[in-house]
Structures are given as structure tokens and as C-alpha cells.
Amino acid sequence: xxxxxxxxxxxxTLFGYFAGRRRAVGAALAAGSRNFHSLPxxxxxxxxxxxxxxxxxxxALWQIVEPAWLRSRxxxxxxxxMRSLPEAELGLAYNDIRNLVEGNAVARDPSPEMxxxxxxYVELEAQSHKxxxxxxxxxxxVLFSWSYSRVRPQFRARNRVEGxxxxxxxxxxxxxxxxxxxxxxxxxxxxxxxxxxVPLTDFLFGLTWSPQxxxxxxxxxxxxxxxxxxLFAGTLLISGVAxxxxxxxxxxxxIYLSEYASRRxxxxxxxxxxxxxxxxxxxxxxxxxxxxxxxxxGLGESLGLDVASESALGAGLVMGIMIIPFVSSxxxxxxxxxxxxxxxxxYALGATRSETIRNVVFPAALPGIVGAVLLAVSRxxxxxxxxxxxxxxxxxxxxxxxxxxTTVTVQIVMLLTGDQExxxxxxxxxxxxxxVLFxxxxxxxxxxxxxxxxxxxxYE
Amino acid sequence: MSSGSASSLKEAVARGIxxxxxxxxIFRALGLTxxxxxxxxxxxxxxxxIGNAYTALQQTRIRLDITLAAAxxxxxxxxxxxxxxxxxxxxxxxxxxxxxxxEVESRAERxxxxxxxxxxxxxxxxxxxxSNPAVIGETRTVWLLADDDVDVxxxxxxxxxxxEADRRIDDAQLGWLTALEEQGRVERRFNRYFFTRGDSRDPxxxxxxxxxxxxxFMLxxxxxxxxxxxxxxxxxxxEFAPRNRWTDLIEVNINNLAAVPSIVFxxxxxxxxxxxxxxxxxxxxxxxxxxxxxTLPVIIIASRAAxxxxxxxxxxxxxxxxASKMQMVLHHVLPLAMxxxxxxxxxxxxxxxxxxxxxxxxxxxxxxxxxxxSPLAPATALPVQVFLWADSPERAFVERTSAAIVVLLLFLxxxxxxxxxxxxxxxxxx
Numbered sequence: 001x002x003x004x005x006x007x008x009x010x011x012x013t014l015f016g017y018f019a020g021r022r023r024a025v026g027a028a029l030a031a032g033s034r035n036f037h038s039l040p041x042x043x044x045x046x047x048x049x050x051x052x053x054x055x056x057x058x059x060a061l062w063q064i065v066e067p068a069w070l071r072s073r074x075x076x077x078x079x080x081x082m083r084s085l086p087e088a089e090l091g092l093a094y095n096d097i098r099n100l101v102e103g104n105a106v107a108r109d110p111s112p113e114m115x116x117x118x119x120x121y122v123e124l125e126a127q128s129h130k131x132x133x134x135x136x137x138x139x140x141x142v143l144f145s146w147s148y149s150r151v152r153p154q155f156r157a158r159n160r161v162e163g164x165x166x167x168x169x170x171x172x173x174x175x176x177x178x179x180x181x182x183x184x185x186x187x188x189x190x191x192x193x194x195x196x197x198v199p200l201t202d203f204l205f206g207l208t209w210s211p212q213x214x215x216x217x218x219x220x221x222x223x224x225x226x227x228x229x230x231l232f233a234g235t236l237l238i239s240g241v242a243x244x245x246x247x248x249x250x251x252x253x254x255i256y257l258s259e260y261a262s263r264r265x266x267x268x269x270x271x272x273x274x275x276x277x278x279x280x281x282x283x284x285x286x287x288x289x290x291x292x293x294x295x296x297x298g299l300g301e302s303l304g305l306d307v308a309s310e311s312a313l314g315a316g317l318v319m320g321i322m323i324i325p326f327v328s329s330x331x332x333x334x335x336x337x338x339x340x341x342x343x344x345x346x347y348a349l350g351a352t353r354s355e356t357i358r359n360v361v362f363p364a365a366l367p368g369i370v371g372a373v374l375l376a377v378s379r380x381x382x383x384x385x386x387x388x389x390x391x392x393x394x395x396x397x398x399x400x401x402x403x404x405x406t407t408v409t410v411q412i413v414m415l416l417t418g419d420q421e422x423x424x425x426x427x428x429x430x431x432x433x434x435x436v437l438f439x440x441x442x443x444x445x446x447x448x449x450x451x452x453x454x455x456x457x458x459y460e
Numbered sequence: 461m462s463s464g465s466a467s468s469l470k471e472a473v474a475r476g477i478x479x480x481x482x483x484x485x486i487f488r489a490l491g492l493t494x495x496x497x498x499x500x501x502x503x504x505x506x507x508x509x510i511g512n513a514y515t516a517l518q519q520t521r522i523r524l525d526i527t528l529a530a531a532x533x534x535x536x537x538x539x540x541x542x543x544x545x546x547x548x549x550x551x552x553x554x555x556x557x558x559x560x561x562x563e564v565e566s567r568a569e570r571x572x573x574x575x576x577x578x579x580x581x582x583x584x585x586x587x588x589x590x591s592n593p594a595v596i597g598e599t600r601t602v603w604l605l606a607d608d609d610v611d612v613x614x615x616x617x618x619x620x621x622x623x624e625a626d627r628r629i630d631d632a633q634l635g636w637l638t639a640l641e642e643q644g645r646v647e648r649r650f651n652r653y654f655f656t657r658g659d660s661r662d663p664x665x666x667x668x669x670x671x672x673x674x675x676x677f678m679l680x681x682x683x684x685x686x687x688x689x690x691x692x693x694x695x696x697x698x699e700f701a702p703r704n705r706w707t708d709l710i711e712v713n714i715n716n717l718a719a720v721p722s723i724v725f726x727x728x729x730x731x732x733x734x735x736x737x738x739x740x741x742x743x744x745x746x747x748x749x750x751x752x753x754x755t756l757p758v759i760i761i762a763s764r765a766a767x768x769x770x771x772x773x774x775x776x777x778x779x780x781x782x783a784s785k786m787q788m789v790l791h792h793v794l795p796l797a798m799x800x801x802x803x804x805x806x807x808x809x810x811x812x813x814x815x816x817x818x819x820x821x822x823x824x825x826x827x828x829x830x831x832x833x834s835p836l837a838p839a840t841a842l843p844v845q846v847f848l849w850a851d852s853p854e855r856a857f858v859e860r861t862s863a864a865i866v867v868l869l870l871f872l873x874x875x876x877x878x879x880x881x882x883x884x885x886x887x888x889x890x
Binding site: 158162165166168169170171172173174175176177179180182183186187189190248249250251252253255256257259260261269272273275276278279280281282283285286287289290291321324325328352353354355357358375378379381382383384385388389409412413416417430431434437438441442445446449 | 480481483484487488490491492493494495497498499501502505508509688689690692693695696697700701709710713714715716717719720721722723724725727728730731732736753756757760784785786790810813814815816817820821823825843844846847850851858861865868869872876
């Protein structure tokens with residue numbers, strides 16, 4: 001139904017374009033093209049815009065409003081006894097009516113009232129469709145004839161069409177803002193619902209995490225504990241291991257590539273290192289779980305250490321390797337940006353290359369490097385697949401990297417995959433964790449950008 | 461006195477020089493080591509990956525002489541396709557296997573003999589009959605799919621010479637298998653199911669086609685949404701926007717969005733698209749929507765860079781000839797910037813193809829056998845398929861997971877190579 005209206009609107013728009021264009025061409029032939037302000041195509045575009053956009057907007061509005069309107073009208077037609085049902089049961093009854101309409105299996109045997117309501121629904125829906133189709137087509141035709149009549153030599157169609165395009169561009173650039181607002185609101189609203197059930201202080205400072213809540217009120221088991229400190233600690237532990245790998249290796253490779261390596265080595269080694277950044281994280285996760293973890297376990301056994309098969313060390317190591325190219329390419333940019341004059345001055349004073357790097361280049365590049373490291377930390381904290389596949393599931397408050405710990409992202413995935421009801425504290429907790437994750441990474445990014453801007457050395 | 465201090469200074473410097481040169485060498489070696497750690501990991505990674513993956517190209521099959529008895533397939537003789545479809549083909553395969561080992565009589569023994577064959581063997585016979593009903597009543601030599609435990613053993617992934625308790629196959633089964641091998645009835649053949657089927661609980665029947673199609677639909681949605689919006693945003697910010705607080709806010713926003721963890725986008729998708737808008741779970745449409753929001757910053761940043769690279773002289777020439785600002789942008793600047801924008805888009809698409817964390821949030825981790833036929837059908841994606849298989853306990857899934865990763869990496873390679881080619885081909889120096 002909607003799609004056929006859509007086809008009509010699109011057809012009308014196309015017709016509007018060609019009709020407007022033709023009229024402009026005809027008028028130009030009659031009056032002489034020199035007197036025309038805009039090219040015929042712009043007149044066509046102007047008519048097409050008026051034919052299409054308002055009609056499409058109306059159609060979209062109708063799509064949004066129709067279900068609510070249908071619902072209220074159908075429920076109004078129900079007998080009083082049914083209308084006074086509590087909200088939840090009324091919703092169920094309404095679902096049954098809709099299932100009845102669509103011919104799906106209905107849980108209960110439909111009563112005569114329900115059948116009547118279903119018939120009413122069908123009737124109303126048909127009515128509303130007719131109404132919408134009529135309104136859309138009439139609107140399109142009225143606006144077509146109005147805009148068509150405006151096609152005259154003096155009419156500035158180009159300016160109008162260009163204005164519409166610019167509005168479109170502005171609209172597109174607002175999508176980014178809307179996304180941020182959407183992320184914040186969706187995560188924030190669900191988190192508020194969570195904090196209504198679990199106090200904020202319990203969440204931020206509690207030391208036990210066991211998100212198993214009772215599904216029925218009379219259940220004995222698990223009351224659920226939502227102390228997120230073990231998750232934060234686990235995230236920090238794994239990210240810490242990752243940074244211990246990524247920062248020295250990434251930084252030293254960047255220094256080697258930019259200061260020592262021959263042109264040829266650089267031409268080959270740099271893209272190869274960047275391949276590491278292009279490998280999907282799920283692949284790293286698989287590698288960590290299947291290759292690195294058993295390797296570490298075997299190594300630990302031969303040294304007499306007890307390494308958990310989902311140790312923080314394994315996940316952290318692989319995550320560190322994933323982040324190497326991130327640190328190295330960002331630091332590489334900063335190091336190459338240090339002016340050659342500083343190096344030359346240092347060499348002239350008799351310093352060796354490594355002394356120059358350590359005492360001159362590195363301090364000059366430090367703000368950029370700190371910024372790169374902060375961005376890398378935010379990446380490590382938000383990384384999901386590696387830890388989901390290679391880190392533990394149970395919360396464990398420890399600083400020993402050989403044990404299994406869990407992270408914020410792992411718990412978000414655990415809480416939200418599989419069947420769940422959306423209102424339990426268990427699923428809402430995932431959004432609270434998501435909010436923490438969002439705010440922390442946002443803060444890290446802002447600080448990183450600030451450090452880079454504020455402390456950047458200005459040369460020349 | 462002065463000559464004495466000078467010589468001692470010289471000595472001190474000379475002593476220092478040796479130390480400083482040693483430090484220099486150590487520092488340099490450290491740098492090289494760091495580089496080698498990164499590259500060495502890359503080599504190790506590809507070595508183990510390909511070493512695990514290549515065996516998935518082949519699958520063990522058993523040669524059997526199947527009597528396609530009309531009494532079993534089509535007892536009524538109607539050749540009705542529905543009847544042909546529902547016949548017990550697995551029984552035909554089992555009878556043929558039993559005929560090779562007539563000494564197997566007890567029920568339990570037979571059952572373990574039949575376990576050498578995959579449940580897919582019947583499906584293969586069904587396909588054979590469906591494609592050519594004339595074979596009913598004949599005896600055909602067919603290579604039928606073996607069970608995954610047999611496959612693992614034949615490929616040498618599981619040892620044969622260990623006690624029975626450590627094997628997935630018991631002694632009797634191993635004996636039958638050895639006998640079959642001695643008769644030349646066991647062979648490894650090209651594993652076509654891996655490339656043509658959807659997911660399955662039986663490793664020998666599981667393939668990546670379903671996930672590939674799911675990924676394709678998702679990328680289609682992502683491309684259709686993020687490319688126009690990304691290019692429009694970049695054009696507005698670069699060419700039209702006044703420099704004020706509002707556009708500053710948009711810019712900061714875009715940079716921050718690029719650094720938001722992907723899983724947070726998944727939360728957005730769950731709360732907004734699924735719970736608020738009521739879009740179906742597990743659908744590539746929702747996955748594509750989420751991924752397009754993630755890809756948008758990448759495309760915007762690349763497109764802006766491409767627009768800045770177009771020299772002002774072109775803009776001025778267009779304006780000088782009387783073009784309006786919009787005509788200048790649409791007719792001259794945009795076509796020149798398009799290769800750069802497309803390069804950025806392809807790179808963004810490649811990143812979207814490898815992304816899996818947000819897809820877990822919106823229910824694309826479901827076990828889905830059917831190959832999706834539209835962006836609204838339940839589906840999974842290639843990286844998620846890797847995730848699902850990596851979790852499966854069967855040994856035979858290890859090689860499949862690795863092979864799926866290789867396929868995924870090949871796709872990424874092709875996309876990145878296309879981006880590089882595009883850049884090389886259309887790169888202009890003004």
C-alpha cells in the first residue's frame with residue numbers, strides 16, 4: 001500500500017520535472033532565451049521539488065501517526081468491560097487483535113468481541129489508507145499546478161533549487177550531531193532506569209559483580225550484585241598489559257623507521273606494520289584464544305607458574321600487538337614533523353644519533369606522543385572482540401595478569417546477547433557500563449586533543 | 461698544568477666515546493628489535509593462519525556403490541517430486557556401507573558404523589535423484605560426505621595411535637575406516653560446501669555463503685546511507701559552512717565519533733533501531749544502519765581532505781565564468797574530489813566489513829542456516845561467523861574458522877587494493 005503511494009509520488013515528481021522543463025523551454029523559445037533568469041533544468045527541478053518533498057513528508061508523518069491512531073480507535077470500539085482492563089492486558093489484547101487480522105496463530109480462542117474488533121481494525125485501516133493516498137496525491141497535484149504556474153522568464157528558479165540543495169547539505173551535516181545525541185540519550189536514559197534500581201554509589205564503588213537477578217519474585221537464588229569495580233580493574237589490567245607491549249614497541253619502531261631505516265626498508269616495513277591495523281579484531285581474538293593462550297599456558301607450566309587459560313596476559317599481549325601500528329604511525333607523524341634544524345644543531349654539538357633522538361627529538365615530539373598514547377588507551381579500553389574471545393567471563397578482583405579477569409566490554413556483550421527481557425536490571429546494567437565506557441573514552445579523546453594542541457611546539 | 465688537564469679531558473672524552481657509541485648501537489638494535497617484533501608477529505600470524513586454513517579446502521569423502529532402489533525412493537512409482545524429496549536417502553547410504561561390512565550385525569555396532577557417514581550424505585543422494593530422476597533403480601558409484609570426526613582423523617588433525625578413550629572414534633570405527641582406506645574408498649576432495657552453504661551444526665556441512673551474503677547486504681545498506689550523507693556533510697563543511705561555533709561543534713563531534721568504541725554504536729542500535737523503532741533483530745538492515753553511523757566519520761574526514769586538495773584556482777575560474785557557488789561545487793570541485801572520496805569510502809567499507817562487536821548487540825549472532833534473501837531476513841556476517849565458529853567445540857571447526865578468516869582477509873585485501881589503485885590512477889598534481 002505504502003509502496004504504491006510511493007511509486008505514485010515518484011512518478012509525479014518525475015512528471016513535474018519534465019513538465020516544468022518543457023514549459024520553460026517553450027517559454028524561452030517564445031520570449032527569447034536571453035530574458036530567462038534560470039536554465040530550464042532548474043525550472044524543472046523547482047517543480048519536481050514541490051511535487052515530491054511535501055507529499056513524501058506527509059507520507060512519512062502518516063506512517064508514524066497511523067499505528068497510534070488505529071490503536072486508539074480500535075480500543076475505543078471495544079466493550080467497556082475490556083476497556084477498563086489494566087494497561088498491560090489491554091496491550092496483550094490489542095496484540096491478539098492484530099494477530100487475528102494478520103491471520104497468525106492466536107494464543108487464546110478469539111471471543112466475538114475480539115472478532116468484531118479485528119473487523120473494525122481492517123475497516124479502519126482501509127479507510128486510513130484511502131485517506132492517506134488521497135491526501136498525498138491531492139497535495140502533490142495542487143503543489144504541482146501552483147509551482148508549474150510560476151515557471152516564467154523572470155522567476156529565479158536556480159536560486160530556489162540551490163537553496164533546497166544547501167538545506168539538504170546542512171541536514172546531512174547534522175546527522176553526525178544527531179548520532180552523538182542519539183548515543184548519549186539512548187545510553188543515558190537506560191542508565192537512569194538502571195540507577196533507579198541500583199544506587200549509583202553501589203555501581204561505581206561496589207566490589208562484587210554477579211549480575212544474576214531473580215527472574216521471578218519468589219526465587220531464592222541470586223539477588224544480583226552490581227559493583228563494577230572488578231570490571232574497571234580488569235579493564236585497566238588488560239589495557240595496562242596492552243600498553244606495556246604497544247607503547248615501547250610502537251614508539252621504538254616509529255623512531256627506527258623515521259630516524260634510522262633506509263628509504264627502501266621504510267617503504268616496505270611501514271605498510272606491512274599497517275597491515276596489523278587492518279586485521280579485524282575478531283581475528284585477533286581468535287588468535288589470542290587459540291594460539292597465544294595455550295602457548296602462554298605451556299610456557300607457564302614449564303616455569304612452574306599457574307597461568308589461567310583465559311589470562312589477562314594473553315588478551316593484553318594480543319591487544320597490544322593490535323595497537324602497535326596505531327601508536328607507531330601516530331608517533332611517526334609527530335617525529336617526522338620535528339624540524340631537521342633541531343637535529344642538525346644537535347649533531348653539530350657532537351651528539352650521537354641516539355643522543356639527539358633522546359635529548360632533542362623526543363622532548364620536542366612529546367606532546368604528540370602523549371596524545372597518541374592517550375588515543376591508544378581509549379582504543380584499548382573500548383576494544384571488545386579480543387577480550388570477549390580471550391578474557392574471562394567471571395568478575396575477579398586481582399592485579400595478577402596470569403589470572404582470568406573480565407572487562408567492561410565483555411560484560412556488556414554477556415548481558416545483552418541471547419534472550420532477555422528489556423526491563424531487568426541485568427540488561428539495563430549493560431547500558432550503565434556503556435555510559436561509563438562512552439564518557440571515559442570521550443574524556444580521553446578530549447584530553448588527548450587538548451594535549452596535542454596546547455603543548456605543540458611552534459616552529460618558525 | 462693546562463696541557464695535563466687537556467690531555468686528561470681528551471682521555472675522558474675518548475673513554476666516553478666508546479661508551480656513547482655502545483649506547484648508540486644498543487639503541488639502534490632496540491629500534492630494530494621493536495620493528496622485528498611487529499613484523500615477526502605478522503609473519504607468525506599468517507603462518508599459523510594459513511597452516512590451519514588450507515586443509516578446509518578439502519573434505520573427506522567415502523566411495524560407496526549405492527543401489528538407488530525404487531522401493532525406497534519411490535515405492536508408489538509416481539515420480540512425484542515431493543515424494544522423491546521426502547524419501548529416506550540416508551538409509552540407502554547406510555545400506556551401501558553395511559553391504560561392505562556384512563559382519564556388522566548388532567544394532568549398536570551398526571549405529572557406530574553409520575556414524576562414519578555425515579548426515580549430509582542423504583542430502584547429496586537426494587540432490588542426485590532430484591537432478592536426474594532417471595537414475596532411480598540403478599546402482600551408482602558415489603563419493604559421499606564422511607562425518608567430521610572421520611575427516612579430522614584422515615587429515616591427521618587427530619592422532620590415530622592413542623588409546624581409544626582419547627579419540628572421538630572408537631576402535632571398531634577406526635578398523636572399518638582403515639579397511640575402507642585400504643580399498644581406496646576414502647579420499648579428500650574439494651570442499652565445495654564451504655563456499656556454497658550457510659551455517660550448520662555439522663562442520664562438514666557448514667559454509668560461509670550465508671554469512672557472505674549477509675555481509676554483502678549490510679555493506680550495501682552502509683554504502684547507500686553513509687556515502688551520500690558523508691559526501692554532503694564534507695561538501696557543506698568545506699565549501700559552504702560559515703566559520704562559527706556551530707560548525708566548530710560539528711567538527712569536534714565528527715572527530716569524537718571516529719574514536720567512540722564500536723560497541724557503544726551497538727548499544728545505540730539496540731536501544732534506538734530495535735527497541736524504539738521496532739526494526740527486526742538479526743537483520744542486515746539494522747546492522748547496515750549501525751555500521752553506516754560508524755563509517756560516516758571516516759568518509760567525512762577523507763572527503764574533506766579530498767576537497768581541500770582541489771586548488772582554489774579551479775573554484776575561481778568557475779566563479780569567474782559566471783557559475784553560481786553551487787554550480788562551481790557540483791560541476792567542478794566535486795568531480796575532481798570524487799576519486800579521493802571514493803578511496804576514503806572504500807577504506808571505510810573495509811573497516812565496516814571487519815567490524816563485529818556492534819553486530820553482537822543487535823542480535824546478529826544467531827545461528828542461521830538459511831542464506832538470507834533480503835536485507836530484512838535474519839542473517840549473520842563474516843566476522844560474526846568467525847566468532848561463532850571459534851566458539852564451537854568441534855575440532856573440524858578450527859580449520860573452517862581459519863579458512864573463513866582467510867576469506868575475510870582476502871575481501872579486505874581486494875578492497876584496500878582497489879582503494880590504492882583508485883588513488884594511484886586518479887591522483888592529480890596541480
